Amino acid sequence: MKKIFLIGNPNVGKSALFSRLTGVHVVVSNYPGTTVEYSKGYLRMNGTKTEVIDMPGTYSFKPTSKAEEVATSMMDQAITNNDSIFVIVIDATNLERNLNLTLQLLKKKVPIIIALNFWDETKHVGVHIDVEKLEKLLKVPIISTSAISGEGINRLVTRLKEAKESQFDFNDENRWEEIGNILSQTQTLSHRHHTFFERIEDISIHPLTGIPVAIFILLASFTIIRFIGESLITYLFEPLFNELWAPLVMKISDFLGNSGFLHGLLIGKLVDGQIEFVESLGLLTTGLFVPIGMVLPYVVSFYFALSFLEDSGYLPRLGVLVDNLMHKLGIHGLAIIPMLLGLGCNVPGAMATRILETRREKFIAATLMAIAVPCMAQTAMIFGLVGSHGAIALAAVFGTLFLVWIILGLILNRTVKGESPEIFVEIPPYRMPYFKALFKKLWMRIRWFLKEAIPYVLIGVLIVNILYSLGIIEFIGGLTEPLITGIMGLPSDAVGALIVGFLRKDVAVGMLVPLDLTIKEMIIASVVLTMYFPCIATFTVLIKELNTKDMIKASLIMLTSTVTVGGLLNLFL
Amino acid sequence: MDIKDLTQITSGETVRVVEINGGHRFREKVDAIGLRVGSRIIKLSAQILRGPVTIKIGSTKIAIGHSMAKKILVDGKNT
Numbered sequence: 001m002k003k004i005f006l007i008g009n010p011n012v013g014k015s016a017l018f019s020r021l022t023g024v025h026v027v028v029s030n031y032p033g034t035t036v037e038y039s040k041g042y043l044r045m046n047g048t049k050t051e052v053i054d055m056p057g058t059y060s061f062k063p064t065s066k067a068e069e070v071a072t073s074m075m076d077q078a079i080t081n082n083d084s085i086f087v088i089v090i091d092a093t094n095l096e097r098n099l100n101l102t103l104q105l106l107k108k109k110v111p112i113i114i115a116l117n118f119w120d121e122t123k124h125v126g127v128h129i130d131v132e133k134l135e136k137l138l139k140v141p142i143i144s145t146s147a148i149s150g151e152g153i154n155r156l157v158t159r160l161k162e163a164k165e166s167q168f169d170f171n172d173e174n175r176w177e178e179i180g181n182i183l184s185q186t187q188t189l190s191h192r193h194h195t196f197f198e199r200i201e202d203i204s205i206h207p208l209t210g211i212p213v214a215i216f217i218l219l220a221s222f223t224i225i226r227f228i229g230e231s232l233i234t235y236l237f238e239p240l241f242n243e244l245w246a247p248l249v250m251k252i253s254d255f256l257g258n259s260g261f262l263h264g265l266l267i268g269k270l271v272d273g274q275i276e277f278v279e280s281l282g283l284l285t286t287g288l289f290v291p292i293g294m295v296l297p298y299v300v301s302f303y304f305a306l307s308f309l310e311d312s313g314y315l316p317r318l319g320v321l322v323d324n325l326m327h328k329l330g331i332h333g334l335a336i337i338p339m340l341l342g343l344g345c346n347v348p349g350a351m352a353t354r355i356l357e358t359r360r361e362k363f364i365a366a367t368l369m370a371i372a373v374p375c376m377a378q379t380a381m382i383f384g385l386v387g388s389h390g391a392i393a394l395a396a397v398f399g400t401l402f403l404v405w406i407i408l409g410l411i412l413n414r415t416v417k418g419e420s421p422e423i424f425v426e427i428p429p430y431r432m433p434y435f436k437a438l439f440k441k442l443w444m445r446i447r448w449f450l451k452e453a454i455p456y457v458l459i460g461v462l463i464v465n466i467l468y469s470l471g472i473i474e475f476i477g478g479l480t481e482p483l484i485t486g487i488m489g490l491p492s493d494a495v496g497a498l499i500v501g502f503l504r505k506d507v508a509v510g511m512l513v514p515l516d517l518t519i520k521e522m523i524i525a526s527v528v529l530t531m532y533f534p535c536i537a538t539f540t541v542l543i544k545e546l547n548t549k550d551m552i553k554a555s556l557i558m559l560t561s562t563v564t565v566g567g568l569l570n571l572f573l
Numbered sequence: 574m575d576i577k578d579l580t581q582i583t584s585g586e587t588v589r590v591v592e593i594n595g596g597h598r599f600r601e602k603v604d605a606i607g608l609r610v611g612s613r614i615i616k617l618s619a620q621i622l623r624g625p626v627t628i629k630i631g632s633t634k635i636a637i638g639h640s641m642a643k644k645i646l647v648d649g650k651n652t
Contacts, residue, residue, distance in 0.1 A: 206618050426606065
């Protein structure tokens with residue numbers, strides 16, 4: 001046995017089980033040639049290390065989405081290699097639907113063991129399953145588990161070696177009849193009371209109460225994000241940078257003689273003989289402070305809130321509620337997920353467009369996200385810098401972006417050819433997130449941010465320094481003056497920020513600080529910086545996710561809408 | 574028999590599916606989730622302005638678009 005595959009329907013607690021089986025070291029990789037992610041980790045037992053792969057959730061092996069395609073082809077590959085066992089993860093409270101995939105897999109003649117997950121919940125919902133009988137019928141080992149409490153996990157691990165090909169024979173044509181047959185022999189249902197979660201479920205999807213609930217949840221999330229982010233900055237990152245890092249960097253600055261080429265590169269400009277972390281533009285000052293001191297705290301708090309919403313089962317409900325609005329933009333309600341992820345970072349947002357089926361939907365969703373959804377790095381900086389001019393200035397920036405999102409969506413819906421299928425989504429029951437898995441995911445996202453952001457920030461700061469010292473920024477500034485100053489009303493110095501914006505939006509916003517912009521210029525610059533181009537990392541993912549031709553189209557839309565919106569803001573503000 | 578499509582019945586009603594129209598892909602998709610001719614389903618809610626319809630099959634809840642719901646014919650009298 002070389003590999004263990006976890007396979008099952010979506011929302012069966014597969015990730016929590018994965019978390020239980022594997023240690024801390026988990027790698028999230030992309031399936032070759034796609035942006036579909038899967039997690040890989042290792043199970044240690046009796047001194048051996050076995051690879052565990054968490055496959056994307058799927059309802060059947062007749063794939064209807066990219067994620068299901070990947071699940072199917074991963075499995076075919078594993079069957080060809082003949083070196084793996086499959087752990088089918090079943091939601092015990094939902095046996096009938098889960099048996100559909102199980103029976104299809106039993107036909108494949110691969111070593112199988114079944115984890116009957118959410119076992120503890122069966123008692124609450126009045127489902128009784130005769131596990132022994134089910135095991136006899138399906139002719140593979142079945143272990144009842146509760147990934148969240150940990151019940152049954154040890155038994156699952158010790159019985160892994162018993163995984164075997166099923167000799168269960170049935171005609172695939174009559175699969176559902178066969179399932180009915182199995183159910184009648186193994187499952188009994190009893191009356192039970194509604195749980196607390198079930199009661200709030202109805203409220204959150206009913207049209208009258210659902211929208212107020214959604215607004216409340218989003219506002220609450222926003223408040224929590226700000227609270228955690230601000231607390232981290234005030235009590236951790238600011239003291240760290242001001243009390244510990246600044247004196248150290250000052251010493252380096254003195255050592256370098258407070259000026260010169262190397263000083264400019266590492267420390268940057270001193271403002272009144274002191275380091276200004278946002279303005280100095282040195283690798284050790286701005287290069288580290290912007291990603292770690294200003295953006296990271298919000299990345300942590302944003303992903304904490306988002307992971308909680310994801311794992312609780314709320315997001316599909318939100319998708320259903322906003323489906324109507326999104327339909328007018330040519331995408332269905334679930335496209336709210338790439339948008340929400342994009343608020344954290346446009347890169348995972350772009351990857352999440354894979355949950356949409358057609359090229360048209362992906363194109364519209366990716367374009368709208370890349371143009372009008374600012375990432376957390378940029379939002380944090382805009383809050384820090386524009387926020388000092390008051391809430392109205394902030395409302396102007398984000399209100400404009402929201403309007404652009406709607407209007408551009410309406411236009412794209414009318415002009416882009418192709419088909420947009422309707423929403424089709426399972427509404428999972430509300431569940432309390434399994435915090436160990438949640439923090440593991442949070443940690444992976446933070447690690448990914450640090451790995452991606454810091455190099456780009458440093459390269460960005462480096463390039464700006466070089467371009468400034470060679471006079472290239474002034475030159476481009478002069479060339480683009482008619483566009484930037486003439487139409488959008490920004491000083492030509494702002495071109496430096498726009499150039500850096502290709503690499504990192506947060507540093508770019510920071511570069512506006514020393515320009516002493518008016519509120520109006522600040523608002524226009526923030527909007528323009530969001531819209532004109534996604535950062536290079538997002539751009540690369542989008543090329544892969546869409547294709548070069550669609551990406552060129554999207555880029556043209558970005559440029560024209562940026563100039564239009566920048567010009568309009570300049571006229572009317 | 575009292576045949577209607579899923580958009581025409583009121584929320585809270587329990588009905589039996591008598592026909593699923595639409596393409597092969599659509600029928601395969603709903604089959605995978607356990608929705609097929611003969612299934613007993615409950616309509617849970619419908620969003621306003623031709624929004625998605627939420628139904629319950631067994632213990633699975635799914636939301637489907639308005640025109641998908643139109644393709645699913647049910648018998649309100651025979652549950």
